[in-house]
Amino acid sequence: MEASGSPTPPAEGTTTPPPPPPPPTTEERGGAGWRVLAVILALALAFACAVMVVAMVDIGDTPTCDDVLSGEAAVPSDGECFDGSSTQKTITLILGWPSAVLAGIAALVALFFTFTGRQGRLVLQLTGAAIVLGALSILIGSV
Numbered sequence: 001m002e003a004s005g006s007p008t009p010p011a012e013g014t015t016t017p018p019p020p021p022p023p024p025t026t027e028e029r030g031g032a033g034w035r036v037l038a039v040i041l042a043l044a045l046a047f048a049c050a051v052m053v054v055a056m057v058d059i060g061d062t063p064t065c066d067d068v069l070s071g072e073a074a075v076p077s078d079g080e081c082f083d084g085s086s087t088q089k090t091i092t093l094i095l096g097w098p099s100a101v102l103a104g105i106a107a108l109v110a111l112f113f114t115f116t117g118r119q120g121r122l123v124l125q126l127t128g129a130a131i132v133l134g135a136l137s138i139l140i141g142s143v
Helices: 032-061 065-070 086-116 120-142
Strands: none
């Protein structure tokens, strides 16, 4: 460097090396077929979310048949009661609500995948978790 602060020019015959290439992207984007399937999956997940919310509200508002028979709860206007123990009802609700929430989130992420082609693995993970929790909730509630 000179005293004026400007850099010294490179010596003759030497050139600056080219900049390194950008790093390769590790995430692949989904193609058109996967995006169409993501739209269908988003619609199915949104429907499943709505059904689970309605079912959980209904189960939560329905007294157990044991409570109705013992007189602890009044007979509902529709005459329906939850045919299981209060523990069964609680476990059903504990597993059912997260299933509904995960299905809703998975539907939104599936729409995100539709537009961007990214986060496909997250869509599948959320969908799988929603299905497992929903299936356990239904299984425990119906036993």
